[in-house]
Each structure stands twice: as structure tokens, then as C-alpha cells.
Amino acid sequence: MGYVVDRWHLSRPPAGAPECGEHKGKVASAAHGKGKRWQSRYDGPDGKERTALWRTLAEAQNEITKQEGSKLTGSWIDPDRGKTKVETVVFNIWLPATATIERTKREYRGVMKRYLIPEWGSREIRSIRPSEAGAWQNLLTTKYELSGTTPNRTARLVRSVFTLAVLDRMIPISPFAGVKAPTLVEPQIDPPDVEIARRIVGEAHHDRWAVMTELDALTGLRSGEIRGLCVDKLNLLHRTLDVHRQLVYEAGKGQYFDGLKTGAGRRTIPLNQRAVDLLAQYIAKYPPPTAGEFAGLVFTMPGGKPIGESTLDSAFKAMCRKAGVKPYRWHDLRHHYASVLIAGGENPKVVSKRLGHKDVAFTMRIYAHLFAEAEEQTRSVLDAAWAAPGDTQTKPAEFSRSTGRIPESRPRKGALTQVNA
Known part of the structure; x- marks a missing residue:
């Protein structure tokens, strides 16, 4: 459980120590009158003690209540790690945690050095705002002149850095949350037959x-x-x-x-x-x-x-x-x-x-138009299979504009008819 410390006074003064002239019944410490008086202290979920300075006793006590409550609900954020520079998070935390081969990690490192570090590398990760996140994504096409699938792929990598920072209790929410990613523009596939x-x-x-x-x-x-x-x-x-x-x-x-x-x-x-x-x-x-x-x-x-x-x-x-x-x-x-x-x-x-794709959604995104053509082929196969003898081509059913139903017609010879039970 956390507690509050009075920095300006000794908690266990030696016998005979002179009383503080400003606060009756207290013995002044070497820090008396310097900086904020009240210090909140509590242990984080990792067992390490965290401290913070406050002007009033009420503020320090409120901090203890907030931090102990966040530990119970699982929403606790490490206030010190939020001060970590973006560059340090990318190369010392995010990149080693990326589950991919070393050659791909080198590619990711290059992407970060070209597009992220020049903009935010020296910033504390907690300082990036959603408005800045949206503006950075726009730079990919304006300043860096990326096109095709590259802006989306680059943004997804950077967004994953901040997602990991959230999971690592460095920031409460990603600045990209609520910011739409660049549109994924897949090239039209026209393979040789x-x-x-x-x-x-x-x-x-x-x-x-x-x-x-x-x-x-x-x-x-x-x-x-x-x-x-x-x-x-x-x-x-x-x-x-x-x-x-x-x-x-x-x-x-x-x-x-x-x-x-x-x-x-x-x-x-x-x-x-x-x-x-x-x-x-x-x-x-x-x-x-x-x-x-x-x-x-x-x-x-x-x-x-x-x-x-x-x-x-x-x-x-x-x-x-x-x-x-x-x-x-x-x-x-x-x-x-x-x-x-x-x-x-x-x-x-x-x-x-x-094809060795990571998921079906990726496959569908690339070949969606080919699957659409395959659907049309399915329709043609069904039309041919259900064609009546002697038909040279099949015609789609015509709907009645007045009733919205398929018009009744006399059944053809050999066609199925409904039998009333």
C-alpha cells in the first residue's frame, strides 16, 4: 500500500532537535522550503517503488488512491517509462520484440530511420498527440512522396510501435487510436493467362x-x-x-x-x-x-x-x-x-x-476481382445445368414491377411442379 512522506520535516527527529519555526511540533529537514513538500510513494506491479512530488497533502493522497486503484483494475501506467524517447522504444523495445527473421528486422530498421526517427526520434513517447499522428501519416505522401501500398505498410509498422507501448504500460492509449490509417491501394492484378x-x-x-x-x-x-x-x-x-x-x-x-x-x-x-x-x-x-x-x-x-x-x-x-x-x-x-x-x-x-499468405483476408484483398469473375463462372455453370432441353441460351427470371415477385407462368414440359400435401 502506498504512503505519503513530508519532505520538509524529519519523521524520526533526534532527541533535543530544535522545533521548526514555521510548523509547530515539527523538526525541519535539510529540504525544508525547497521544492514541493509532499512526496507520494507506492510500489508498481513490478515491485519497484515509484515516487512523485506534490504541493499539498491532499494531492499526494489522491495520487496514492489513483495508483492503487489502477493496479487493481489492470489499467496502471508506468509514469517513468512514458518519458522514454521514441527512438529508444523503436530500437530497444519494439524491434527486438518483433516476431520475424533478422533480415526483415533490418528492413524495418531502415523504414524507421527514414520516416519516423527524423520526425519524432527525440520526443518522449507520451508526448505524441493524435493530431500529430494524423499529420505524420500525411507526410508519407507529401514530404516523402510514397505511393501504392507503401504508405499503408509504413504506417502500420509505426502504429504497431505505439500499440506495443500501450501493452507495455508506457502510455494509456495510442495517439493513432481513432486516426484512420492511409488507404491501402492494391494494384490491379492482370496476370498472364x-x-x-x-x-x-x-x-x-x-x-x-x-x-x-x-x-x-x-x-x-x-x-x-x-x-x-x-x-x-x-x-x-x-x-x-x-x-x-x-x-x-x-x-x-x-x-x-x-x-x-x-x-x-x-x-x-x-x-x-x-x-x-x-x-x-x-x-x-x-x-x-x-x-x-x-x-x-x-x-x-x-x-x-x-x-x-x-x-x-x-x-x-x-x-x-x-x-x-x-x-x-x-x-x-x-x-x-x-x-x-x-x-x-x-x-x-x-x-x-x-501461396503462403498470412491470412485469407490478405488473399481476398489482392485477388478480389478474380474471385468476382469466378462467381460469374459459377452462375454460368448453374444456368447451363438447369437449362431446359432445346434451349439455346438461358434467360434470367424477370421480376414483376407491380408485385415484386417472379411472374407465374405455365410450367414447361418436364419441369418440376409443386405438389400440395
Whole structure:
């Protein structure tokens, strides 16, 4: 339980000590008349003692009552930690607590250094106001000229810093609470269809690029995932491919194997027979290296060296030019894979799992228009299935404007009729 201390007077004065001339019956301390007189003291939930100075005894007692009550209700806020600088919170508290791989943490560090620290780095985290939070988000597009999905992604990272500060009892509420995040502008996905994908594959000047392109269209792997594909992750007998790591590049370190960003990225992809045949024939013709850092790597450059992302992109763009199609990105093959699954009737949860997305909502946000097209396909299938014999096309039911009901009509021969019980 907390208590209040009178700083200006000794609680246990020595015998014979002179009485305070200002306060009868008290013995003055060395702090008499200096600063605020009353000090509230209480233990926080972590067992550490907190203190605060007040002008009057009533103010100090009210502070004790407030803090003890907040501990009981679970709403207690550490007054000292709220003084922590934003930069310290970001790099010493938030970043180490982020559940992701080290490479991604380095990316996050760069984002914070570019867009947050120059604005608020030296500020106490408790000092940021909602109006400032909204103004900072506007700077992402005005001052820093970010566009597309980047403003939303950047804002979400910064907002998560303040969310953690709330959970850590540093501030009572995030300044972003009630402030709408930047609109997430997802680019319209227009992947190549099967015919175009085949044309692109046909323009490859080496088996390596042809097989990688077709395999990616059949599996939806990310660039780092297909470049980092090793034979130990293939089970051609059961026709599956395990995605557990990727090939990445880092300045000063070169290319190396690294884990996936999220647990959802770890997945097993079913292979169709075409993909199995492609892999079997390619591995037989171009055996993977058997020793060294990249032993078992399926797709390599001459000498067993790994393929760089820019090298793969360059080869793919050259294939697109020769095929006479628009300059697709390698990632568009991943969108192609998703579009084929959707058109084939796969539900969003399965598509999300195959792509290694963190949640179905993310998948729906990217491919919403493709799912809409799939819905129309469902309608066409139902129309065709329920068409009467001899119909050349089906017509939608016409509603009566006066009654709002489907007009009654004589049943066609062979149609179902209602039977009264």
C-alpha cells in the first residue's frame, strides 16, 4: 500500500532537535522550503517503488488512491517509462520484440530511420498527440512522396510501435487510436493467362529459364523460393514440394539461404504430373552440385553458382520481349498460379495456403476481382445445368414491377411442379 512522506520535516527527529519555526511540533529537514513538500510513494506491479512530488497533502493522497486503484483494475501506467524517447522504444523495445527473421528486422530498421526517427526520434513517447499522428501519416505522401501500398505498410509498422507501448504500460492509449490509417491501394492484378505463359516459356534461350518459368506458373513460388529450391525438399514420388527457406542477397554477404518471413510461408505444395516430369527431366540433365554451401540446389548458373534475383528478372523480361507480350514481372507468374486456382473453383482459404499468405483476408484483398469473375463462372455453370432441353441460351427470371415477385407462368414440359400435401 502506498504512503505519503513530508519532505520538509524529519519523521524520526533526534532527541533535543530544535522545533521548526514555521510548523509547530515539527523538526525541519535539510529540504525544508525547497521544492514541493509532499512526496507520494507506492510500489508498481513490478515491485519497484515509484515516487512523485506534490504541493499539498491532499494531492499526494489522491495520487496514492489513483495508483492503487489502477493496479487493481489492470489499467496502471508506468509514469517513468512514458518519458522514454521514441527512438529508444523503436530500437530497444519494439524491434527486438518483433516476431520475424533478422533480415526483415533490418528492413524495418531502415523504414524507421527514414520516416519516423527524423520526425519524432527525440520526443518522449507520451508526448505524441493524435493530431500529430494524423499529420505524420500525411507526410508519407507529401514530404516523402510514397505511393501504392507503401504508405499503408509504413504506417502500420509505426502504429504497431505505439500499440506495443500501450501493452507495455508506457502510455494509456495510442495517439493513432481513432486516426484512420492511409488507404491501402492494391494494384490491379492482370496476370498472364495460360496461352501467354506458354508463349513466354517457348522463347527461353536455355532449359534453365524455360523450366523455372513453367514450374513457377505451376507452383506460385516467390523468386527467392524457386531460386533456393533444393532436391531434399522435393518428393516426386508423392508429388509434393516443401517450401521452408529461400535464397536471399545481402550487400557484403552475398547470396545465402534464409528462413521465410512468416510461419505461413512454410508450406507443402502439391505438384501436378507436368511439374513432376519437368523437375525429373531437368535434374537428370543438369545434376545439382553435391558439395559446398549450395549442395542440392536445383537451379544454378554454370559452375554451380546460385542464380541472382536480377539475373532471373533480366532473363524473364527478355523472354517476354521475344514473345511479343507486355513486360511482365517474375512475380506475375505467382499471380498467374493464383488466378488458375481461383478460376478452377478453389476456395480462398486453399488459395491463401498454397501461396503462403498470412491470412485469407490478405488473399481476398489482392485477388478480389478474380474471385468476382469466378462467381460469374459459377452462375454460368448453374444456368447451363438447369437449362431446359432445346434451349439455346438461358434467360434470367424477370421480376414483376407491380408485385415484386417472379411472374407465374405455365410450367414447361418436364419441369418440376409443386405438389400440395
